Amino acid sequence: MDAMIMSNGSSDILHEIEKLKLEKEEIERRLSLLEAKLNRNPGEAVEMEVNRSCSSCLSMLDGHGEAVNGLNADMIYRYSRHLLLPDFGVEGQTNLAKSSILVVGAGGLGSPILLYLASCGVGCLGIVDDDIVELNNLHRQIIHPEAFVGHPKVKSAAASCRVRFSFRSWINSSIKLVVHNEALKGSNALDIVSKYDIVVDATDNLPSRYMISDCCVVLDKPLISGAALGMEGQLTVYHYKGGPCYRCLFPIPPPTAACQRCSDSGVLGVVPGVVGCLQALEAIKVASGIGETLSGRMLLFDALSSRIRIVNIRGRSLQCVTCGPNAIFTRQMFQAFDYEGFTQSSMSDKARPELHLLPESSRISCKEYKAVVDNREAHVLLDVRPSHHYRITALPDSINIPLPALEINVSLIDSSLKEATKVSGKEASLYVVCRRGNDSQRAVEYLSKNGFPMAKDIAGGLDSWVKDVDPSFPIY
Amino acid sequence: MVGGGGLDLLCNGVKIHHVDVPHKDQNRLEMRDLLAWVQSNLIKERPEMFIKEDSVRPGVLVLVNDCDWELCGGLGAELEEKDVVVFISTLHGG
Numbered sequence: 001m002d003a004m005i006m007s008n009g010s011s012d013i014l015h016e017i018e019k020l021k022l023e024k025e026e027i028e029r030r031l032s033l034l035e036a037k038l039n040r041n042p043g044e045a046v047e048m049e050v051n052r053s054c055s056s057c058l059s060m061l062d063g064h065g066e067a068v069n070g071l072n073a074d075m076i077y078r079y080s081r082h083l084l085l086p087d088f089g090v091e092g093q094t095n096l097a098k099s100s101i102l103v104v105g106a107g108g109l110g111s112p113i114l115l116y117l118a119s120c121g122v123g124c125l126g127i128v129d130d131d132i133v134e135l136n137n138l139h140r141q142i143i144h145p146e147a148f149v150g151h152p153k154v155k156s157a158a159a160s161c162r163v164r165f166s167f168r169s170w171i172n173s174s175i176k177l178v179v180h181n182e183a184l185k186g187s188n189a190l191d192i193v194s195k196y197d198i199v200v201d202a203t204d205n206l207p208s209r210y211m212i213s214d215c216c217v218v219l220d221k222p223l224i225s226g227a228a229l230g231m232e233g234q235l236t237v238y239h240y241k242g243g244p245c246y247r248c249l250f251p252i253p254p255p256t257a258a259c260q261r262c263s264d265s266g267v268l269g270v271v272p273g274v275v276g277c278l279q280a281l282e283a284i285k286v287a288s289g290i291g292e293t294l295s296g297r298m299l300l301f302d303a304l305s306s307r308i309r310i311v312n313i314r315g316r317s318l319q320c321v322t323c324g325p326n327a328i329f330t331r332q333m334f335q336a337f338d339y340e341g342f343t344q345s346s347m348s349d350k351a352r353p354e355l356h357l358l359p360e361s362s363r364i365s366c367k368e369y370k371a372v373v374d375n376r377e378a379h380v381l382l383d384v385r386p387s388h389h390y391r392i393t394a395l396p397d398s399i400n401i402p403l404p405a406l407e408i409n410v411s412l413i414d415s416s417l418k419e420a421t422k423v424s425g426k427e428a429s430l431y432v433v434c435r436r437g438n439d440s441q442r443a444v445e446y447l448s449k450n451g452f453p454m455a456k457d458i459a460g461g462l463d464s465w466v467k468d469v470d471p472s473f474p475i476y
Numbered sequence: 477m478v479g480g481g482g483l484d485l486l487c488n489g490v491k492i493h494h495v496d497v498p499h500k501d502q503n504r505l506e507m508r509d510l511l512a513w514v515q516s517n518l519i520k521e522r523p524e525m526f527i528k529e530d531s532v533r534p535g536v537l538v539l540v541n542d543c544d545w546e547l548c549g550g551l552g553a554e555l556e557e558k559d560v561v562v563f564i565s566t567l568h569g570g
């Protein structure tokens with residue numbers, strides 16, 4: 001009986017083995033078909049990269065036979081969650097694949113914009129920036145790995161974008177990434193921007209914002225504009241479907257004192273992240289043609305109080321010198337326009353205007369001040385930075401009176417000087433320091449007219465102290 | 477009344493103000509009246525960062541009930557009880 005059962009059992013097993021062998025053959029046949037396709041595709045993609053301009057590329061999506069809707073099997077799988085959206089679907093995805101988007105700035109805003117646009121299937125993605133990755137960028141510029149500190153931001157950003165889709169390069173052979181390792185300026189903007197359908201402003205300065213907006217009007221491109229500073233963000237879409245441009249809203253630039261930068265005012269890392277994500281979203285909507293964009297509206301984000309306000313803004317201005325009905329803003333005028341002069345502000349964060357308020361007799365260098373300390377000369381060191389700066393780092397034995405509070409604290413300076421004089425038995429001097437050497441000059445100017453004619457500015461502030469005296473002193 | 481984009485710094489960092497603005501003409505309070513009142517009652521420092529000539533300085537958006545004041549009469553826009561006015565300075569950072 002046992003033998004019978006075994007015999008019956010082994011015939012069952014033999015049958016099962018035959019069945020599996022047939023299935024294996026079928027699977028191997030399918031595998032080799034797919035592998036043949038895989039080996040064929042990279043070559044095609046390379047050729048197409050070479051021959052393609054940035055404007056559009058749907059033609060390359062068909063021609064594989066299997067895609068009637070312009071999407072091949074790999075794209076269908078990769079973007080399936082987009083395709084499942086009734087409001088987005090195949091049409092949205094193929095529109096994205098046909099579009100080309102230029103992102104100006106690979107910083108805090110540009111980081112999420114580029115990562116999302118590289119991942120979502122935009123046909124051509126351009127990055128323009130001439131900046132270098134710095135360690136103090138990394139808390140918000142999440143596209144840059146630490147290994148790229150000191151390297152061009154566009155290269156670092158492109159590397160991060162490529163790992164979004166090139167780990168199996170054949171899958172997304174439809175996507176092209178173009179790197180412009182230069183600053184976008186009046187002289188090159190027409191050339192660069194004209195190659196794209198949509199522009200995203202992810203810059204960090206006022207003259208660039210006017211320049212990019214004007215360029216988009218001249219070339220008739222929609223502009224997704226975002227900004228972030230401190231704990232706040234702003235976002236809108238300019239020059240789209242009859243909506244206003246940047247100049248319609250801000251025909252006259254603000255005074256330079258109102259133009260704060262992240263390097264002075266700080267920025268919470270996730271704030272540009274949120275704004276950048278929303279910019280990517282608006283860009284995807286414009287590119288795919290779905291939904292309702294922020295054209296004619298502005299989104300105001302207050303991170304500290306968790307408030308988002310969306311307001312209606314004015315339409316295209318009849319008086320606008322760029323996009324108004326009577327405007328004659330030509331390409332030539334655009335190229336000749338002095339945006340830095342117009343805004344009294346620099347496109348580069350590096351070029352800071354140096355203040356020269358004081359005669360040389362009212363200033364000493366950091367090295368000279370070091371000698372004062374080393375020789376134990378009687379003195380008071382007054383630090384006029386804001387108190388939250390003072391808490392980051394400060395020179396030893398300094399007193400902190402922020403510049404705006406100087407006037408009401410004159411008696412404190414007076415008593416500190418008297419104390420120092422008493423301790424040493426010699427007349428104490430007064431030195432004033434700040435972060436970069438501008439506010440300290442303003443302070444010395446005030447003090448010298450208000451009872452402290454011997455007050456001296458430490459030229460170049462703590463920045464120069466690090467450069468000229470103590471490289472280990474913390475810089476921020 | 478709400479200030480943002482750094483304008484809150486001109487009012488000791490206070491962002492939201494509930495204000496009761498006295499007005500001479502019993503029937504009508506205009507934006508120009510509010511601006512004058514804000515300037516003399518709320519702005520603690522650097523008034524040039526808020527006002528230029530008789531209007532707001534360039535780069536400040538004024539919103540009455542979430543609507544650009546250019547769309548509702550600018551300086552002449554009429555204000556009513558419980559209206560929400562937002563002054564927001566344009567940001568350029570990124």
Ligand SMILES: [Zn+2]
Nearest residue numbers: 245248320323
């Ligand atoms: Zn305009």
